[in-house]
Amino acid sequence: MSALQIKKGANKHSAYNLRPTFSDVEETHTLALLVDNEAGVLARVIGLFSGRGYNIDSLTVAEVDHTGHLSRITIVTRGTPQVIEQIKAQLGRIVPVHRVNDLTVEGPAVERELALLKVSGSGDKRVEALRLADIFRANVVDSTLDSFVFELTGASDKVDAFADLMRPLGLVEMARTGVAALSRGSVA
Amino acid sequence: MVVQALKDQGVDTIFGYPGGAVLPIYDEIFQQNDIQHVLVRHEQGAVHAAEGYARSTGKPGVVLVTSGPGATNAVTGSTDALLDSIPIVVLTGQVPTFMIGSDAFQEADTVGITRPCTKHNWLVKDTGGLAHTLHEAFHVATAGRPGPVLIDIPKDVQFANGTYTPPAKASAQRYQPQVKGDMDSIIELVEALESAKKPVFYTGGGVINSGTAASQLLSELVDATGAPITSTLMGLGAYPASGKGWLGMLGMHGLYEANMAMHDCDLMINIGARFDDRITGRLDAFSPHSKKAHIDIDPSSINKVIRVDIPIVGDVGHVLEDLLKVWKSRGRKMNREAIAKWWKQIEEWRAINCLNYKPSDKVIKPQYALERLEALTKGRDRYITTEVGQHQMWAAQYLTFEAPNRWMTSGGLGTMGYGFPASIGVQMAHRDALVINVAGEASWLMNMQELGTAMQFRLPVKQFILNNERLGMVRQWQELLHGERYSHSWSESLPDFVKLAEAFGAKGIQCKDPADLDDAIMEMINHDGPVVFDCLVEKHENCFPMIPSGEPHNKMLLGDASTKDAIKEGGAVMV
Numbered sequence A: 001m002s003a004l005q006i007k008k009g010a011n012k013h014s015a016y017n018l019r020p021t022f023s024d025v026e027e028t029h030t031l032a033l034l035v036d037n038e039a040g041v042l043a044r045v046i047g048l049f050s051g052r053g054y055n056i057d058s059l060t061v062a063e064v065d066h067t068g069h070l071s072r073i074t075i076v077t078r079g080t081p082q083v084i085e086q087i088k089a090q091l092g093r094i095v096p097v098h099r100v101n102d103l104t105v106e107g108p109a110v111e112r113e114l115a116l117l118k119v120s121g122s123g124d125k126r127v128e129a130l131r132l133a134d135i136f137r138a139n140v141v142d143s144t145l146d147s148f149v150f151e152l153t154g155a156s157d158k159v160d161a162f163a164d165l166m167r168p169l170g171l172v173e174m175a176r177t178g179v180a181a182l183s184r185g186s187v188a
Numbered sequence B: 001m002v003v004q005a006l007k008d009q010g011v012d013t014i015f016g017y018p019g020g021a022v023l024p025i026y027d028e029i030f031q032q033n034d035i036q037h038v039l040v041r042h043e044q045g046a047v048h049a050a051e052g053y054a055r056s057t058g059k060p061g062v063v064l065v066t067s068g069p070g071a072t073n074a075v076t077g078s079t080d081a082l083l084d085s086i087p088i089v090v091l092t093g094q095v096p097t098f099m100i101g102s103d104a105f106q107e108a109d110t111v112g113i114t115r116p117c118t119k120h121n122w123l124v125k126d127t128g129g130l131a132h133t134l135h136e137a138f139h140v141a142t143a144g145r146p147g148p149v150l151i152d153i154p155k156d157v158q159f160a161n162g163t164y165t166p167p168a169k170a171s172a173q174r175y176q177p178q179v180k181g182d183m184d185s186i187i188e189l190v191e192a193l194e195s196a197k198k199p200v201f202y203t204g205g206g207v208i209n210s211g212t213a214a215s216q217l218l219s220e221l222v223d224a225t226g227a228p229i230t231s232t233l234m235g236l237g238a239y240p241a242s243g244k245g246w247l248g249m250l251g252m253h254g255l256y257e258a259n260m261a262m263h264d265c266d267l268m269i270n271i272g273a274r275f276d277d278r279i280t281g282r283l284d285a286f287s288p289h290s291k292k293a294h295i296d297i298d299p300s301s302i303n304k305v306i307r308v309d310i311p312i313v314g315d316v317g318h319v320l321e322d323l324l325k326v327w328k329s330r331g332r333k334m335n336r337e338a339i340a341k342w343w344k345q346i347e348e349w350r351a352i353n354c355l356n357y358k359p360s361d362k363v364i365k366p367q368y369a370l371e372r373l374e375a376l377t378k379g380r381d382r383y384i385t386t387e388v389g390q391h392q393m394w395a396a397q398y399l400t401f402e403a404p405n406r407w408m409t410s411g412g413l414g415t416m417g418y419g420f421p422a423s424i425g426v427q428m429a430h431r432d433a434l435v436i437n438v439a440g441e442a443s444w445l446m447n448m449q450e451l452g453t454a455m456q457f458r459l460p461v462k463q464f465i466l467n468n469e470r471l472g473m474v475r476q477w478q479e480l481l482h483g484e485r486y487s488h489s490w491s492e493s494l495p496d497f498v499k500l501a502e503a504f505g506a507k508g509i510q511c512k513d514p515a516d517l518d519d520a521i522m523e524m525i526n527h528d529g530p531v532v533f534d535c536l537v538e539k540h541e542n543c544f545p546m547i548p549s550g551e552p553h554n555k556m557l558l559g560d561a562s563t564k565d566a567i568k569e570g571g572a573v574m575v
Helices: A041-051 A081-093 A124-135 A156-169 B002-008 B020-030 B043-057 B069-073 B075-083 B110-117 B127-142 B155-159 B183-195 B205-209 B212-225 B256-264 B316-329 B336-350 B366-377 B390-398 B419-429 B441-446 B448-456 B472-481 B497-503 B514-526
Strands: A027-036 A058-065 A070-079 A097-102 A109-120 A139-144 A147-154 A171-176 A180-183 B013-017 B036-039 B061-065 B088-094 B120-123 B148-154 B199-203 B229-231 B246-249 B267-271 B291-296 B310-313 B382-386 B434-440 B462-467 B507-511 B531-536
Touching: A027 A041, A027 A081, A027 A180, A041 A070, A041 A081, A041 B110, A070 A081, A081 A097, A109 A156, A124 A139, A124 A147, A124 A156, A147 A156, A156 A171, B002 B020, B002 B127, B013 B043, B013 B419, B020 B061, B020 B088, B020 B148, B020 B155, B036 B419, B036 B448, B043 B061, B043 B069, B043 B075, B043 B088, B043 B419, B043 B448, B061 B069, B069 B075, B069 B088, B069 B110, B075 B088, B075 B110, B075 B148, B088 B110, B088 B127, B088 B155, B110 B120, B110 B148, B120 B127, B127 B148, B148 B155, B183 B267, B183 B291, B183 B310, B183 B316, B199 B212, B199 B256, B205 B212, B205 B316, B212 B316, B229 B256, B246 B256, B246 B390, B256 B336, B291 B316, B366 B390, B366 B434, B366 B462, B366 B514, B382 B390, B382 B419, B390 B434, B390 B462, B390 B472, B419 B434, B419 B441, B419 B448, B419 B462, B434 B441, B441 B448, B441 B462, B448 B497, B462 B514, B497 B507, B497 B531, B507 B514, B514 B531
Parallel strands: B013 B036, B013 B061, B061 B088, B088 B148, B120 B148, B199 B229, B199 B267, B229 B246, B267 B291, B291 B310, B382 B434, B434 B462, B462 B531, B507 B531
Antiparallel strands: A027 A070, A027 A097, A058 A070, A109 A147, A109 A171, A109 A180, A139 A147
C-alpha cells in the first residue's frame, strides 16, 4: 500500500466546509433577542458565537424590563443565509432566550448607534471640526481649549462617515455603543 | 431538600462520588433509603453510568459529584450526553458562596467550564431558589431534545434551611419546545410518500428518545408502507432487525445496501437523525436525486448540513402519529409496483454480502466472535453497551436489536471508556438482565477501575473484550492514510486480564482458539457475577465495509483488496 501524497493544509475538498447547494454570499443581519436577565446569559450567547465560529460585528445589551427581569440583546452578525438561519435556531435553543427576531428580514426597522468622539486640535482644524459636527447634528458634551468630545447618534454608516471626517482633524479616541434596533410600526 | 426534590422527580438511583463540597447532601443520602447511591471509582464513570441508566430506561440519569476535580472529571461524560442527546442531571458541589472567586480549595468555575457541554446549567446562590431550579433542571433535561444539565450548589446553600416547593406542572416552565408537527408539512410528506418510487426511511436516536411508542409507530409505518429503513448507530433497535424493511445500519461503516439505498433513493425521510458527517460522507454527492424530509424536535438540526425539502419540527412520536393518521385517511396509497422494483435493486446490493470476511480456524476473527455472541444470546432480552473503535462498528454490524433502549454506545463524541461504566448503569436499572459491554482492550482500560463498582454492587456485567493489542481503528487509518506507519497505536504492557479480574474478585476468562469460543461465551453468560472476557482476536483485521473520508455513499470499500489509494487528498484531512 503506497503512502498518500497529502498537501499540508489542503482542505479544499473537505466535507466539513463544503456547502455546495447554499449561497456563499455573506449577508449582514441585525438580530434582537429578549432574554432573562440572569447570570451568565450573555456568556451563553457569546459562547455560542465563538464556539461555533460565527461572527459578531456589534453587540449591545441592557435590561429593558426591570420587573420582568428581561434584557434585550442586539447583535449584528454576518454570514451566508444558511449560517444566519443556523445562528437564529441555535440562539432559540438557549433556555433563557425567549425570543429571537431577525430585524433585517422581518420588515422595516430602525437602527441607531451612539458614539463619543474626542477630537484634539486648535486653530482652523478646531473650527472645521465644530462646523462638521453641526452638519452631523453631533452635540458637544465636553470642551477644553484644545479639544472637544462630540456625542453623535445615528445609523452605523453615519457614525463611520463622521469618524472618517474627524480623523484628519485630530480624532484621538472614540467609543461606540454598537447597534440598538427596533422594528417599525405599532407591534412589538 | 436536594434529596427530597430527587424523590419527587421519581429518582431511584444516583451515581456519584463524595467530596468536601457535597458532604451535606451525602449526609442527607445517608439518612434515607428511597434513593440508592452507586459509588463509582471515578467521576467520569458516574456520568457514563448515568447515561447507560438513562438510555436503557428513558428516564433521566442523575450524577452527584463534588466541586473542582469532581466537576471537571464529569465534563467528558456531560459532553458525551450532549452530543448523543441523553437526559442527565449532574449535581456538583461548590465552595461556599462567600469563597467563590477566591481560588479556594477545590474551587473551579464549574458553570463556566460546563456551559458549552450542557444543555443548560445553573449556579444556585440562595436556598430559596434551590427547589425550583432542581425541578426546572429535570424539565430542561427531558423536554424537547434531551440533554445533560448541571446544577452547581455551593456548600453554604446545601447547609442552609429553606422552604421546599414541590414540582410545578411542566406547562408552567419557561422552556417549551414545539412537539406537534406542522400539519401542512405532514400532508406534503404524505403526498411525497404516496408517489415515491424509491423511498427510504433514515432514522436516528431521536426515535428512541421520543419513547417506545414512537418506535412502535415507526414499525407500523414502515411495515404498512413497505418502504426500506436504515438507521444510524444511535437509532439501532427502534425498528426491529428482524423486520422486513430492515436494511441495517448506514454510514461510514454501515451496510452496503443501506448506503446504496440512501444514495439512489428518490425520497429520503429522516426521522430523528441529524445528517452527521459519519452518515453523509461527501456532502456535494450526498443522495443527489432525492427529495428529503426531516423530522426533528430541534429546529437547529434542520438545514444545518443538508438542505431539506420538507422540514417538520416536532416530536417524532407526535409527528409519526399524525403522519400515519393522514396517510391512512387518504387511502393508504403507495406506488407498490415501483417499490417492489426498488426492493429488487436492494436485494442485488444485499447479495454482495458486504459483511463477508475471511474465516479462520486458527485465530478468532473479531467478526466471528460477535457472530457467536449474537447466536448464543439471541432470544434473550439482552442489553449491549460498547466502547469506541473497531469493535463498536463490528458490534453494530453483527449484533441485532429487536427493541429500543437495548443498545448503548457513544456515537457523537466517540468516548473511549464509555462502555464499562455505561454497562454498570444499565445493570443498575435492569438487575436481572444480561448486560454485555463489547469492548476493545484499549478503551476498556480507560475506565477499568469501575470493576470495583461492579463488584461492590454485585452487578454481573459481562466485559467482552476483543483484544487485538492494537488501537484497531487508529491502526486501520494509519494503514490506509499514513503509509502503514503505526505511530503509537499498539497496546504494549497489557495486563493479564484474567489476573486483573481476579485481583478485584471478579471472574476472568481468556479465549484464543475459535474452537473453544462457544463454551467460553456460555461460561461468561452463566457466571453469576462480573466477568472480564479476554478474547484474543486477529490483530490486523480491518473494519469493512467503509466509506473513505471525502467520498459519497456509492464509493464504499468492501474489503482489503479495494483499499489501495482509497482516500484522496481531500479526504485525508478529515477524521
